[in-house]
Amino acid sequence: xxxxxxxxxxxxxxxxxxxxxxxxxxxxxxxxxxxxxxxxxxxxxxxxxxxxxxxxxxxxxxxxxxxxxxxxxxxxxxxxxxxxxxxxxxxxxxxxxxxxxxxxxxxxxxxxxxxxxxxxxxxxxxxxxxxxxxxxxxxxxxxxxxxxxxxxxxxxxxxxxxxxxxxxxxxxxxxxxxxxxxxx
Numbered sequence: 001x002x003x004x005x006x007x008x009x010x011x012x013x014x015x016x017x018x019x020x021x022x023x024x025x026x027x028x029x030x031x032x033x034x035x036x037x038x039x040x041x042x043x044x045x046x047x048x049x050x051x052x053x054x055x056x057x058x059x060x061x062x063x064x065x066x067x068x069x070x071x072x073x074x075x076x077x078x079x080x081x082x083x084x085x086x087x088x089x090x091x092x093x094x095x096x097x098x099x100x101x102x103x104x105x106x107x108x109x110x111x112x113x114x115x116x117x118x119x120x121x122x123x124x125x126x127x128x129x130x131x132x133x134x135x136x137x138x139x140x141x142x143x144x145x146x147x148x149x150x151x152x153x154x155x156x157x158x159x160x161x162x163x164x165x166x167x168x169x170x171x172x173x174x175x176x177x178x179x180x181x182x183x184x
Contacts, residue, residue: 035065054078069105072098076111088115106132122152139165143174
């Protein structure tokens, strides 16, 4: 008497497995588009002042597409709005993970520098602001680098950075004000 093989899965389990496989393939093929949709949803939540909801959407977008500068920037923005040490540390972690892959993104460098500044990690802020300034040649970033240098005790470097801002944009008020305050 020949035995007929028992089915490994019933029909419901087979359909469930096929559906899961379809979802997994979709995530692989469309991860960038899914991340973009999560960013849009996060923006909608941010408009409604739902910082938790927005942060969660941006974090999920980064999980799907870790090279998304928009998701990283928006996550950091929400953390800067919260201004809690936990949120700022989380933003530094997100920025650092992103910058490990794309180390020359001046926007995320500047954002991480802002978080470091608020956390009173002035040397780390100085490194980020200085690197962002060298990449963009933006006087604002040189001015922020100067303030971070001053707060970390590097006064001569602060003066050099503020002067660099003035060379790029003569009469740039934040740099002029910083130098005037320094001379007092």
